[in-house]
Amino acid sequence: MKHLLVVVALGLSLISLNSFATPSYKVTVNGMVCSFCAQGIEKKMKALSETKGVYVELKNHLVVVEAKEGSNISQEVIKKIIKDAGYEVKSIEVSEHSIEHIKSGMDK
Secondary structure, X not given: XXXXXXXXXXXXXXXXXXXXXXXXXXXXXXXXXXXXXXXXXXXXXHOOOOEEEEEEEOOOOEEEEEEOOXXXXXXXXXXXXXXXXXXXXXXXXXXOOOHHHHHOOOOO
C-alpha cells in the first residue's frame, strides 16, 4: 500500500511540474524570404511582454516564440502580429521545448 501511495504522489508531482512548463510556439510563415523579413517579425514578437525569446529560421520559414515562465501567448496574437507584418501563418504548433532545444534539432 505504501508503494502505491509513493507512485501516486510521484505521478501527481510530475503532472504538476508539466503543467507549469513554459510553452514555445513553432509558427510556419508564408512569404518570409529574407533577413529583413525575419528581423521585422522578430522585433514585433520580442515587443510582447510575455515573450522570453524569438528564433527565426528562414530556410524552413519558421518562427519560434518562447513564452516567459508562467506566461502564455495567445495564438491569435501571434497570428495577428504576423498578418499585420504582411505575412501568412501557415500553421502553429505548441511545443513544450525551449528555443535552444528546438534550434538544436532535437524537437523533430
